[in-house]
Amino acid sequence: MPKIINKKVDIVLVGLGWVNSVMGMELAETGLTMLALERGEDRNTVPDFAFPKMADELSYAVRLKLMQNLSSGTVTVRRNEQETALPYRTMGAFLPGTGVGGSGVHWGAYTFRPLPVEMRLRSYVVEKFGVEIIPEDMTIQDYPISYEEIEPFLTRFEQIVGVSGIAGNVKGEKVAGGNPFEGYRSAPLPLPPLKKTYNVSLFESAVKSMGYNPYPTPAGIASGSYTNLYGMQLGPCNFCGFCDHYGCLNYSKASPQTCVMDALKHKENFSYKTNCEVTRVNLDNTGTKATGVTYIDPQGKEVEQPADLVILGAFPFTNVRLLLLSGIGKPYNPKKNEGQVGRNLAYQSTGAVSITFLDKKFNTFIGAGSNSVGIDDFSISQIDFLKEGFIGGGIIKTSQSGNGPIKGTSVPAGTPKWGSAWKKAIIENYGHGTSVQVHASNMSYRSNYLDLDPTYKDIYGDPLLRMNFNWHDNDMKMLYFMRKKAEEIAKKMGPSSVQSSFKKVGEQFDVRPYQTTHVVGGAIMGDSKKNSVVNKYSQSWDVPNLFIVGASSFPQNMQYNPTGLVGALTLYSAKGIREIYLKSRGPMVHGEE
Amino acid sequence: MQQCYKQRSVRLNMPNNFLKDRRRFILNSVMAAPAIAMFGLGDVYAKSETPQDSKPRDDYQPLFFGKEEWLFINSACDTLIPHDDNGPGALETQVPVFIDRQLFGDFGHAATWYMKGPFQPDAAPDRGYQLSLTPQQVYRLGIRETNDWCVANYQKSFQELSDEEKKFILEGLEERRITSTLVPLDTFFSFLLQNTKEGYFADPVHGGNKNMQSWVMIGYPGARASYLEWVEKHNVHYPLTPTSLNGKTV
Numbered sequence: 001m002p003k004i005i006n007k008k009v010d011i012v013l014v015g016l017g018w019v020n021s022v023m024g025m026e027l028a029e030t031g032l033t034m035l036a037l038e039r040g041e042d043r044n045t046v047p048d049f050a051f052p053k054m055a056d057e058l059s060y061a062v063r064l065k066l067m068q069n070l071s072s073g074t075v076t077v078r079r080n081e082q083e084t085a086l087p088y089r090t091m092g093a094f095l096p097g098t099g100v101g102g103s104g105v106h107w108g109a110y111t112f113r114p115l116p117v118e119m120r121l122r123s124y125v126v127e128k129f130g131v132e133i134i135p136e137d138m139t140i141q142d143y144p145i146s147y148e149e150i151e152p153f154l155t156r157f158e159q160i161v162g163v164s165g166i167a168g169n170v171k172g173e174k175v176a177g178g179n180p181f182e183g184y185r186s187a188p189l190p191l192p193p194l195k196k197t198y199n200v201s202l203f204e205s206a207v208k209s210m211g212y213n214p215y216p217t218p219a220g221i222a223s224g225s226y227t228n229l230y231g232m233q234l235g236p237c238n239f240c241g242f243c244d245h246y247g248c249l250n251y252s253k254a255s256p257q258t259c260v261m262d263a264l265k266h267k268e269n270f271s272y273k274t275n276c277e278v279t280r281v282n283l284d285n286t287g288t289k290a291t292g293v294t295y296i297d298p299q300g301k302e303v304e305q306p307a308d309l310v311i312l313g314a315f316p317f318t319n320v321r322l323l324l325l326s327g328i329g330k331p332y333n334p335k336k337n338e339g340q341v342g343r344n345l346a347y348q349s350t351g352a353v354s355i356t357f358l359d360k361k362f363n364t365f366i367g368a369g370s371n372s373v374g375i376d377d378f379s380i381s382q383i384d385f386l387k388e389g390f391i392g393g394g395i396i397k398t399s400q401s402g403n404g405p406i407k408g409t410s411v412p413a414g415t416p417k418w419g420s421a422w423k424k425a426i427i428e429n430y431g432h433g434t435s436v437q438v439h440a441s442n443m444s445y446r447s448n449y450l451d452l453d454p455t456y457k458d459i460y461g462d463p464l465l466r467m468n469f470n471w472h473d474n475d476m477k478m479l480y481f482m483r484k485k486a487e488e489i490a491k492k493m494g495p496s497s498v499q500s501s502f503k504k505v506g507e508q509f510d511v512r513p514y515q516t517t518h519v520v521g522g523a524i525m526g527d528s529k530k531n532s533v534v535n536k537y538s539q540s541w542d543v544p545n546l547f548i549v550g551a552s553s554f555p556q557n558m559q560y561n562p563t564g565l566v567g568a569l570t571l572y573s574a575k576g577i578r579e580i581y582l583k584s585r586g587p588m589v590h591g592e593e
Numbered sequence: 594m595q596q597c598y599k600q601r602s603v604r605l606n607m608p609n610n611f612l613k614d615r616r617r618f619i620l621n622s623v624m625a626a627p628a629i630a631m632f633g634l635g636d637v638y639a640k641s642e643t644p645q646d647s648k649p650r651d652d653y654q655p656l657f658f659g660k661e662e663w664l665f666i667n668s669a670c671d672t673l674i675p676h677d678d679n680g681p682g683a684l685e686t687q688v689p690v691f692i693d694r695q696l697f698g699d700f701g702h703a704a705t706w707y708m709k710g711p712f713q714p715d716a717a718p719d720r721g722y723q724l725s726l727t728p729q730q731v732y733r734l735g736i737r738e739t740n741d742w743c744v745a746n747y748q749k750s751f752q753e754l755s756d757e758e759k760k761f762i763l764e765g766l767e768e769r770r771i772t773s774t775l776v777p778l779d780t781f782f783s784f785l786l787q788n789t790k791e792g793y794f795a796d797p798v799h800g801g802n803k804n805m806q807s808w809v810m811i812g813y814p815g816a817r818a819s820y821l822e823w824v825e826k827h828n829v830h831y832p833l834t835p836t837s838l839n840g841k842t843v
Contacts, residue, residue, distance in 0.1 A: 051818060052816050052818070052838045052840070053838070054818075055796075055815075055816035055817075055818045055838060056796055056798070056816075056838055057794075057795065057796070058791060058795035058796065058799055062791060062795075063699070063700065063705075064705075067705075069704075069705045070705055070706055070707040071703075071704060071705055071706060071707060071708065073707070074707040077720070077721075084713070086713055086716055086720045086721070086723055087707045087709070087723075088707070088721060089706050089707045089708065089721060089722050089723065090706050090707075090721060090722045092721055194824075195821075195824040195825050196824070196825070197824055197827075198827035198828055201827060236821070237821070238818075238819045238820060238821040239819075239820045239821055239823070239824050240818035240819055240820065241818065241820065242818055249818065360828050361828050361829065361830060361831075363820075363823060363829075363831050365813055365814060365820075365831075366820040366823055366824060366831075371824075404794070404813070405794040405807065405808065405811060405813045406790065406791055406794045406795060409790075409794070409811070417767075417786065418672075418673040418674065418763075418786055418789075419672070419673065419674075419675065419760070420675055420677045420679065422674075423674060423675075423677065423679050423680060424679050426811060427679055427680065427810060427811055430811040430812065430813070431811070431812060455711065456709065457709065508719060509719075510719040511719065511720065511721040512718070512719060512721055
């Protein structure tokens with residue numbers, strides 16, 4: 001079949017979620033022609049997320065209608081070298097999105113920024129506790145950008161999103177009610193905090209009485225009317241309860257649709273195509289210059305799209321797989337500890353204490369994704385790693401995003417799973433439950449990495465990405481520490497029953513239960529070609545006209561949800577492209593060879 | 594439990610044609626029965642005291658299930674979520690209709706699952722779903738194998754057994770006391786239980802939860818999706834009855 005060759009564009013953007021919608025806006029003023037290729041369908045608030053269609057738990061939260069369709073391709077997973085990797089055939093542990101907006105449609109909209117120490121984690125650990133506390137197989141490293149450098153971009157992304165909350169540290173001044181442990185902010189948050197559901201208030205009172213410092217978690221959910229930097233208008237959230245797993249029916253939850261796309265569509269130099277899956281980044285015969293991409297169009301035809309600049313802004317899995325399939329960079333070899341592509345895959349360490357209050361009604365159908373209060377008293381910057389025997393930390397919080405009855409009818413342990421006794425327990429417990437949740441860091445290790453699977457293929461015959469991943473004692477010890485704190489808080493809230501669900505030391509990665517979609521790393525950023533795939537501008541060391549942007553660049557996972565930093569790194573990259581790259585069109589950083 | 598294994602070994606030693614003949618006999622007797630019995634509802638409802646107006650319609654033509662399978666599904670759903678003093682059961686809420694429609698559609702075909710081989714069906718459970726079978730196939734084989742077991746051990750089909758026997762058999766599937774070489778019956782059971790609960794609680798637009806009865810039972814307001822003035826009303830009962838996606842209220 002002869003390949004179709006499209007007219008050249010200046011910039012081709014791969015994927016159209018948060019990264020490339022923001023990238024498109026930020027590069028629009030250059031006047032360069034941009035084409036975004038999105039493998040999923042087009043999606044707009046109306047009609048795709050409109051009421052009442054969205055208020056359908058079965059279709060969206062259970063059958064996961066907005067997520068990637070795994071039938072065309074997935075990842076394989078193995079926990080160690082002895083196992084044969086098996087395909088992630090049905091959705092479980094993580095839920096990558098697809099379509100315009102990507103995972104930025106169905107997220108819970110927690111828009112954190114990293115702690116300053118998380119940007120230079122290895123140096124912090126070495127300086128404060130000594131290099132010897134870092135386990136031999138742990139491969140954590142610093143970002144090549146300091147907190148001070150990235151701060152204005154975090155602020156700008158928060159202003160694009162329209163974050164609701166309380167800034168705890170504005171230009172070094174502590175603000176009551178905010179997080180006293182956060183890094184300084186150059187501006188307050190754009191919107192005041194959301195109203196609090198009953199469970200959130202109970203948690204807040206309990207942790208206050210214990211001497212902790214509760215704060216409303218920064219929410220990409222509008223607490224009031226807001227017009228962002230791009231002229232996009234958001235309206236106040238009505239707590240509809242169809243948030244996590246759903247698109248926002250109310251123009252309140254931040255997403256590429258609510259915050260970017262309609263402004264971007266007005267840019268004459270931007271266009272996008274959907275149902276177009278990029279299969280390769282094409283290189284010239286030197287292997288150091290990208291000439292564009294190849295994609296499969298909706299009719300199944302192979303199309304070549306020439307471009308001067310290629311920007312990968314897809315989910316980390318896709319970014320890394322495209323590098324491996326295209327032969328860009330050296331694949332990581334964990335035995336020799338050589339090569340960079342695929343290295344430092346990390347995830348998120350999570351757990352929860354489920355609590356039931358038979359005497360309290362939580363109206364659990366009311367909610368918003370990041371309707372939540374948390375504490376940072378046990379965050380990475382607050383824990384003595386030497387004393388506790390692990391590296392890491394996290395946030396302890398409660399939230400209520402809104403639950404339908406299919407997913408939201410947990411019953412006490414020991415209750416029969418069906419029959420009259422089950423039904424009776426459902427009636428007694430429905431609407432009376434909440435949880436104290438731990439959302440914590442996950443370090444990177446030599447044995448956690450991404451490569452190509454030797455056996456399984458996608459519908460085009462290309463190898464699937466293989467996820468080599470298992471839990472390590474360090475993070476499980478940290479979770480045990482967090483668990484004890486969370487259980488104390490849970491008990492302080494005065495529930496009628498308590499049930500903990502935390503991974504333990506020695507536990508293997510289980511692909512079945514949902515944990516988080518925060519898969520990071522594989523194309524990490526660093527200060528040298530020897531320790532990374534991209535430089536601080538997310539520019540490939542090997543192919544300077546290729547940028548690989550997103551959580552794939554995280555050297556390890558921070559304790560928070562990743563999107564705030566993903567947005568800031570995108571803005572930082574865009575500014576670098578505008579002000580440096582387009583003037584010289586070469587490597588923007590000269591790291592050691 | 595011991596007795597159960599013994600019965601299983603009896604079934605394994607039985608000549609194949611006995612099972613085939615038995616199946617044909619059941620099928621034939623169903624074919625000859627009047628419509629009400631054909632769809633299993635007359636038989637089931639003879640035993641329960643469901644109010645007249647909450648009876649499921651008996652004219653539903655299954656899209657996926659065959660006649661014998663339909664009898665089984667109705668009977669199994671009734672056992673999993675029975676009608677009782679606490680509220681409606683799976684039959685009066687039309688859960689079998691929901692399951693039939695799900696199996697006929699994308700879910701039944703595993704349309705969004707990765708289904709390319711090679712398959713390792715014996716992989717440890719924490720490796721996730723690794724069967725080559727779609728939910729349609731799991732149900733088809735699961736019902737057949739369970740019914741064969743019932744016939745071999747009780748000389749009756751599943752739906753002809755007593756409530757206690759049905760419970761014993763479903764527990765046997767769940768706890769892997771009743772097994773098959775063709776399909777993991779615990780997987781079949783987990784699909785059946787999950788889909789039964791889904792059909793009980795999902796919006797009526799999907800075929801089950803007739804008249805939003807399960808939502809009324811637990812106090813879930815359905816598709817109302819607007820609660821701003823309720824966020825700060827703490828520990829207060831929400832008074833409004835549910836609405837469904839098609840705009841109906843109770």
